[in-house]
Amino acid sequence: MCGRYAFDDIAEIYEARALLEAAANSLGSDALAQVKHGEVFPTENALVVAQSGQGHGPQVMQWGYPLHGSSRPVINARSETLGEKPMFRRSVISKMCLVPCTGFFEWQKKDDGKQKFLIGPEGVRFFYLAGLYSAFGGAQANRFVIVTAPANKAMRQVHHRMPLIVPPGAEEVWLSGNASCGQRVQSVYDLTGAMWLEAV
Numbered sequence: 451m452c453g454r455y456a457f458d459d460i461a462e463i464y465e466a467r468a469l470l471e472a473a474a475n476s477l478g479s480d481a482l483a484q485v486k487h488g489e490v491f492p493t494e495n496a497l498v499v500a501q502s503g504q505g506h507g508p509q510v511m512q513w514g515y516p517l518h519g520s521s522r523p524v525i526n527a528r529s530e531t532l533g534e535k536p537m538f539r540r541s542v543i544s545k546m547c548l549v550p551c552t553g554f555f556e557w558q559k560k561d562d563g564k565q566k567f568l569i570g571p572e573g574v575r576f577f578y579l580a581g582l583y584s585a586f587g588g589a590q591a592n593r594f595v596i597v598t599a600p601a602n603k604a605m606r607q608v609h610h611r612m613p614l615i616v617p618p619g620a621e622e623v624w625l626s627g628n629a630s631c632g633q634r635v636q637s638v639y640d641l642t643g644a645m646w647l648e649a650v
Contacts, residue, residue: 452525452526452554452556452579452596452598452612452613453492453525453555454489454490454491454492454554454555455489455490455549455551455553455554455555455579455596455613456488456489456490456551456552456553456554456555456568457485457486457487457488457490457496457497457550457551457552458487458488458552462575463552463575463576464576465550465576466550466552466576469497469499469508469550470482470485470497472507472508473485473497473508473510476507476508477508477509477510481510482497482510484510485497485510489555490513490551491513492513492514492522492523492525493512493513493514493523494512494513495510495511495512495513496510496511496512496513496549496594497509497510497550498510498511498547498548498549498550498581498583498594499547499548499550499578499621499625500545500546500547500548500583500592500594501544501545501546501547501625506625509547509592511547511583511591511592511593511594512591512592512593512594513525513593513594513595513596514593514594514595515537515584515586515593515595516586516593523593524537524595525595525596526595526596526597526598526613527582527595527596527597527598528597528598528599529580529597529598529599529614529635529639530599530600532582532597532631532635533630533631533632538582538595540584541582541583541584542582542631545582545583545584546580546581546582546583546624546625546634547581547582547583547594547625548578548579548580548581548616548621548624548625549578549579549580549581549594549596550576550577550578551570551576551577551578551579552570552575552576552577553568553569553570553575553648554568554569554570554579554612554613555567555568555569555650556569556605556608556609556612557608557609558607558608558609565649566649566650567608567647567648567649567650568647568648568650569605569608569612569645569646569647569648570645570646571615571617571643571644571645571646572643572644572645572646573646574618577615577616577617577618578615578616578621578624579596579597579613579614579615579616580596580597580613580614580615580616580624580635580638581594581595581596581597582594582595582597583595596613596614597613597614597635598611598612598613598614599611599612599613599614599635599639600612602640602641602642602643602645603641603642604643604644604645605645608647614635614638614639615638615640615643616638617638617640617643620637620638623637623638624637624638
């Protein structure tokens, strides 16, 4: 499960600033003004790096696929069933994306309630989550979901699932249309990766 994540563009996070500058150059300041900073919630507009016919580049998209008959969007896609679900079947062919973030949030159940944590890969303050996107027409335009996987060893103490983190250097592998979806998932999924956790 990934119900919220963080995208902070503070000066110390060079990669986030560089991505925002590239997006401003290609999309314009009006589009970039729509991007949510800080804690990102479902249905908000966010910056993604999306695969397209011309390669890949930054785009602004809303988080969550609309679900017929429900006011709540679908915000996650399970890595184990991506190729089987009709909702995601077309996206896995040519509409992969990267979701830039500076941490994701998860809640650990405790006897007296829940503890919220901000989490990320150890030693890293900017990274990408694996995502998919699709066009829904009209004012909805492109929307994205975050791909999730079973929690690795470090995450199991908090939750049984986690967003699929794309390790540095594997961004092109996730965005490439030259491999099957299953191969792409396996190439970025790290069962043993260490994580940092901050109680918030």
